[in-house]
Amino acid sequence: MLALLPDSRVSPLLLSLERDGMVMLPSLLTGTLLREAQRAFRARLAAPANHRFRGWYATDRNRLILDDVLADSEGLLRAALDPIVLDVADAWLRRSWQFTEAKGWRTLATDSSFHCWHGDAWYDDGHHDAAFHARVPRRLKLAVYLSDVDGGGFGYVPGSHGDVPHRTRRDDEVPKDRVRNVRGPAGTGFLFDVSGTHRQICPVPKDRDAVFLVMNDPAVPVQPADVAADRYRPLRLNAALIGGLSARERRVLGIGRRELWRSGATPALRQPHLARAIGVASLAALGIDSLVARVRARLT
Numbered sequence: 409m410l411a412l413l414p415d416s417r418v419s420p421l422l423l424s425l426e427r428d429g430m431v432m433l434p435s436l437l438t439g440t441l442l443r444e445a446q447r448a449f450r451a452r453l454a455a456p457a458n459h460r461f462r463g464w465y466a467t468d469r470n471r472l473i474l475d476d477v478l479a480d481s482e483g484l485l486r487a488a489l490d491p492i493v494l495d496v497a498d499a500w501l502r503r504s505w506q507f508t509e510a511k512g513w514r515t516l517a518t519d520s521s522f523h524c525w526h527g528d529a530w531y532d533d534g535h536h537d538a539a540f541h542a543r544v545p546r547r548l549k550l551a552v553y554l555s556d557v558d559g560g561g562f563g564y565v566p567g568s569h570g571d572v573p574h575r576t577r578r579d580d581e582v583p584k585d586r587v588r589n590v591r592g593p594a595g596t597g598f599l600f601d602v603s604g605t606h607r608q609i610c611p612v613p614k615d616r617d618a619v620f621l622v623m624n625d626p627a628v629p630v631q632p633a634d635v636a637a638d639r640y641r642p643l644r645l646n647a648a649l650i651g652g653l654s655a656r657e658r659r660v661l662g663i664g665r666r667e668l669w670r671s672g673a674t675p676a677l678r679q680p681h682l683a684r685a686i687g688v689a690s691l692a693a694l695g696i697d698s699l700v701a702r703v704r705a706r707l708t
């Protein structure tokens with residue numbers, strides 16, 4: 409595989425990925441494109457998703473999550489389509505891969521150790537033959553920091569990747585002296601194989617903004633919990649930003665690809681009572697607005 413690489417800049421990166429399971433891409437996003445990406449990210453963090461505001465949601469108390477971040481920012485889209493990123497991914501994942509998720513989150517500063525060491529659970533391991541189990545399907549994540557990170561960064565155990573079934577790992581199973589704690593200024597990128605042991609390092613001394621873009625072969629079936637949550641579906645993109653793409657860029661963004669398309673799919677409600685309460689409160693607030701407007705009209 410290495411001998412087929414088109415670009416000598418890519419070979420050392422691929423060797424690091426092979427050896428460590430992760431590779432740094434310093435200064436992946438810089439200058440005006442970085443500032444634009446930061447502005448777009450922060451704008452969406454201004455409020456929770458509500459009505460037409462595409463804001464954050466949360467699945468734990470420590471992170472404000474944004475979906476479909478490639479639709480918000482030209483800078484992030486360019487970082488995702490950086491030729492080096494695509495070359496490494498083509499070699500590591502073979503050419504059938506595409507981006508299957510584009511999330512970002514702000515981790516709120518905390519002293520608590522809220523995140524555990526794990527290899528990502530994602531593929532459906534319940535319905536496959538021995539050949540499937542002998543080789544864990546490959547998946548990469550491309551991460552980009554959008555804030556300066558000098559503590560509370562991403563942690564990875566180099567060399568822990570490979571044909572390791574996904575699972576969480578107890579703290580005492582992790583060789584702490586080998587952990588790579590990724591620090592770097594905003595715009596730092598890195599790629600990692602999700603089978604390796606990793607987590608958000610805690611404590612987190614200040615809020616950390618980062619995006620994590622998922623890349624894998626869409627033909628690999630995903631675990632039922634992720635189907636129910638409507639994860640790993642076609643990306644939502646921005647029509648203004650996707651003109652003039654090359655055939656390869658279209659392929660990796662999944663444009664025109666239907667493998668992940670599930671008509672009518674919608675995420676299962678996590679907190680149905682809260683959803684109902686928000687619906688009732690929104691309609692009540694509109695009723696109050698219209699009452700106030702009518703009273704004002706009478707008084708003037």
Ligand SMILES: O=C(O)CCC(=O)C(=O)O
Pocket residue numbers: 528549561562563606607608609620
């Ligand atoms: O937020 C982090 O640094 C950890 C990310 C992570 O565990 C993951 O993407 O699976």
